[in-house]
């Protein structure tokens with residue numbers, strides 16, 4: 001029985017890794033990137049210049065104003081357009 005269980009685990013592992021390839025790009029230290037990718041270009045989301053995810057949000061300058069009544073210069077990705085200093089949560 002033990003042997004059967006092991007082969008099932010091995011099969012599951014193979015299926016899980018199917019279609020995932022290690023990124024072919026190199027890091028700053030000239031070692032191969034450890035991220036896996038499913039793209040044909042074999043580049044992970046970090047190294048693929050065409051990578052776009054739905055979670056990518058546009059960074060905008062905060063629309064709030066500071067105590068000195070000048071425009072806040074903080075950048076934010078929040079949909080409210082307000083930085084962490086100006087959001088009320």
Ligand SMILES: [Zn+2]
Pocket residue numbers: 023024025033034035043044045046047
């Ligand atoms: Zn990479």
Ligand SMILES: [Zn+2]
Pocket residue numbers: 062063064065072073074082083084085086
């Ligand atoms: Zn702000």
